[in-house]
Amino acid sequence: MTPTEILKKYFGYDEFREGQFDLIGALILGRDVLGVMPTGAGKSVCYQVPAMLFTGVTLVISPLISLMRDQVQALVASGIAAAYINSSLTDTQCNRVAANAREGQYKIIYVAPERLLSPSMLELCAVLPISLIAVDEAHCISQWGQDFRPSYLDIPKFVDYLPHRPVLAAFTATATRRVRTDILETLKQNNPLTLVTGFDRPNLYFEVKQPADKYSALAQYLKENDNCGIVYCSTRKEVESVAGKLLSDGYSAARYHAGLSDTERSRARRLARRLHPLLCPQGYHYRFVSD
Numbered sequence: 001m002t003p004t005e006i007l008k009k010y011f012g013y014d015e016f017r018e019g020q021f022d023l024i025g026a027l028i029l030g031r032d033v034l035g036v037m038p039t040g041a042g043k044s045v046c047y048q049v050p051a052m053l054f055t056g057v058t059l060v061i062s063p064l065i066s067l068m069r070d071q072v073q074a075l076v077a078s079g080i081a082a083a084y085i086n087s088s089l090t091d092t093q094c095n096r097v098a099a100n101a102r103e104g105q106y107k108i109i110y111v112a113p114e115r116l117l118s119p120s121m122l123e124l125c126a127v128l129p130i131s132l133i134a135v136d137e138a139h140c141i142s143q144w145g146q147d148f149r150p151s152y153l154d155i156p157k158f159v160d161y162l163p164h165r166p167v168l169a170a171f172t173a174t175a176t177r178r179v180r181t182d183i184l185e186t187l188k189q190n191n192p193l194t195l196v197t198g199f200d201r202p203n204l205y206f207e208v209k210q211p212a213d214k215y216s217a218l219a220q221y222l223k224e225n226d227n228c229g230i231v232y233c234s235t236r237k238e239v240e241s242v243a244g245k246l247l248s249d250g251y252s253a254a255r256y257h258a259g260l261s262d263t264e265r266s267r268a269r270r271l272a273r274r275l276h277p278l279l280c281p282q283g284y285h286y287r288f289v290s291d
């Protein structure tokens with residue numbers, strides 16, 4: 001199958017977005033890449049399409065448990081065999097994923113960076129035919145990035161441990177020139193194709209308001225948008241307060257923040273797929289501005 005045929009069959013799109021085809025083409029030819037593309041530009045497609053063309057496994061290093069879960073669910077629903085290994089799984093579940101991987105049941109496996117140098121992961125990856133490693137949120141590797149994660153510095157050690165070096169791809173939504181240089185040098189990418197796409201998104205706009213009554217402004221926003229939206233608050237306390245107020249006023253709402261248990265967060269994610277709006281700290285769409 002061609003990349004375009006894979007795009008249509010598994011992802012439902014007729015054509016690639018800006019930058020995707022160039023990055024995919026380079027990966028298929030065995031060249032390392034660094035893609036800096038805004039949120040929503042389709043970074044995941046850039047490694048998921050090649051994953052279906054490579055004979056081996058694609059390993060995706062991601063720091064976000066909820067993103068891993070969502071992407072794996074979407075891939076499986078599309079007919080692509082995928083799994084993840086992170087702290088949300090029990091030891092028994094991790095062992096089951098590893099056993100399935102050894103039997104060649106997955107094309108794509110997501111893993112948290114903290115797991116890379118664990119004995120169980122090193123043992124597994126020593127026998128897996130890894131064709132591609134995709135580093136998601138690659139800015140986390142740089143101390144000059146906004147979300148530095150020390151465990152990302154283990155990636156080069158992990159790659160050096162592998163019997164054969166796979167193609168290495170790095171993706172992030174935003175990176176200054178200094179951060180891009182950090183990513184390239186730290187990951188030791190070989191003659192990479194570096195591609196930075198534009199950040200203009202004609203279908204999105206940014207507006208700042210400072211209403212005297214924030215809740216009234218939120219209620220008006222919901223009225224104008226079919227009671228649908230994502231509301232980001234600056235603190236957990238405010239999340240609880242606003243969610244409680246919305247629920248008491250008859251809205252369908254789910255709260256989400258780091259103070260909830262794994263069970264509560266999982267329940268909120270499930271509810272979020274069919275309820276409006278989802279509340280969680282910091283982000284996009286509608287945000288209360290501090291006085």
